[in-house]
Amino acid sequence: MSRFAGVKLHVVSGKGGTGKTTVAAALALALASEGRHVLLTEVEGRQGIAQLFDTAPLPYEERRIASGVGGGEVYALAVDPEAALLEYLEMFYNLRRAGSALKKLGAIDFATTIAPGLRDVLLTGKVMEAATRERRGGGRLYDAVVLDAPPTGRIARFLNVNSEVAGLARMGPVRQQADSVMNLLRSSRTAVHLVTLLEEMPVQETVDAVTELGEVGLPTGAVLVNMVREPLLPAASLDDIAAGRIDTGELARGLKRAGLDITDTLVSALAGEAADHAGRVLLERRERTTLGELKLPMVELPLLPGSAELSGLYELARRLQAGGFA
């Protein structure tokens, strides 16, 4: 059941509020089976990984953060654009010392926050470097890299930034670097997964993102439907209940039978809650159909009681494994 066996770089995006950081972390745990090393990275400076794993803020340095579901190792890295730039200068030009001079001139600030796209170039560049880094004695250092990426509204632009830079810098090392990042991102070694909820806006953004990614030739992976709730009402009566056509007499008799003191207020309040619930289940059903039309692999993840505690992450990781990520 290893649908994404050839994928080395898993990019996880999603609309704000869909839980993409949680899902990215769970994916890293899922991929870290026996003997495998997985790197979980974030690029938005929010320290979301540290918060999720309840550790001190991550430095610009890879460190082991958890054991995977199958006993592998998960490392984490918060990519900082400024540090990435200094590292980049050192790696390619042996210019680390120039870094502080450039900083004084405001050049570092310029490159990391202002220069069009350069920030994203640095971030994607660092992620690529980690994804392709070799271990001493050959072979990749990391078996997989999971990127907690910017939200769906910006994902295509973020990943495609290197082709824009290639348009601006027509030659030179930046151009070469940009080209090699694009080669990795456009290859079958990369998959962009989209986290969504069964709600209108996130689903719409997911559909839009699939289109945008397709337009720029980036490979879409799976749709990861997060926070899926169990339907509690019988499927056959959903339409009636949602429309308010619940048999309140029958409901009242049932409640009485359960030994509850019933009043009209109670019965109608409960009928109202049932109608809301049924309405939501029907909406979720429509959204699920829309997602199905994308014809992408789809994995559903349950809503966890208590917001994303560690044990919950492992539960999500197991669901992802069962859904084809192993």
Add this chain to the structure above:
Amino acid sequence: MTRAPAAVDVDELLDTARILVCCGSGGVGKTTTAAALALRAAERGRQVCVLTIDPARRLAQSMGLTELDNTPRAVTGVESNAGSLDAMMLDMKRTFDEIVLAHADPARAQQILANPFYVSLSSSFAGTQEYMAMEKLGQLKAQGRWDLIVVDTPPSRSALDFLDAPQRLGRFLDGRMIRLLLAPAKAGGRAYMKVFTVGLSMFTNVLTRIIGAQALKDLSVFVSSLESMFGGFRERAEHTYRLLKEPGTAFVVVAVPERDALREAAFFVERLSAEQMPLATVVLNRVHRSGAPTLSRERSLAAAESLAAEPSADGGETSLAAAVLRVHADRMTTAARDQRMAGQFSGAHPGVPLVEVAAQAEDVHDLDGLRSIGAELGSGPEASAPLAG
């Protein structure tokens, strides 16, 4: 321990504020909140303009935001004799283009618009959107057509970007870096080598090595065009920033009862206080409540279990009641969690007003939906205020 949040009269705010800025992290319903506040203010008799950034398609359609011409259009269906509502959706590239066209002679403007760095900066720089939202706010304010302008903020990486990006961009366009980049364009050839310091030549050398000479030239031409045009970009950014501190401006921080969203809201509340910018209220969207709070979750689940254990002869009434009781228990769990989150926030931020909006069964996509949210934000269904004579 939780504390009741401070009270706020949203209707009074809507009747008196000049600018309302809605901010918060992504996915918390900022746009809907902004639109609901704007509609309610209009129906209370004010001339209102709402500037949205990225509305959901159906909401945009319901507000007549189908034409993307970057100017406010009247929203039809506003139920008020005195008030009116205009709405617009920000087109950041176009706003930037308009500034260029307004401040540069036609030939120069075309040169700028075609420069690859301009194209990239104006359409994809994360920060341009924030800057242009502020720019547009300044323009709308200067027109003087509206009593109240409600601004939705861009879906930033974090809510704070909205406050920082305009100044950052302004600082850059006005700063030392720019002057350095201008150098090659102003002084050509050997004179340039003599005049400037070792630091500078190292800097340009590095840049040339990294991005290539042609790109550096494009960048430099772009920057010099911008400079000649703007004079004080920073001043402009600071002007809009000051606008946010003027009396009559108030911030509405939008959140949902989720850990991440509330953390962002807390950052924002603290930042506003540090900047001495007025926080009007926190709006907590998607709060679950129950109409039958006296039937506890535990009692409800126990009753459902007992029904499942002893079904009625035909099973109908017991299975329906058991299912409905489970739905109720689920709702009580969510409601308790939401109250806990809201209570923690209020406890940590005493004195910060907080208004709750109940979770909606579906996304809002018409004026009626906005109206009912407005009613929850204000006090009651009647939007119209007796206009003070």
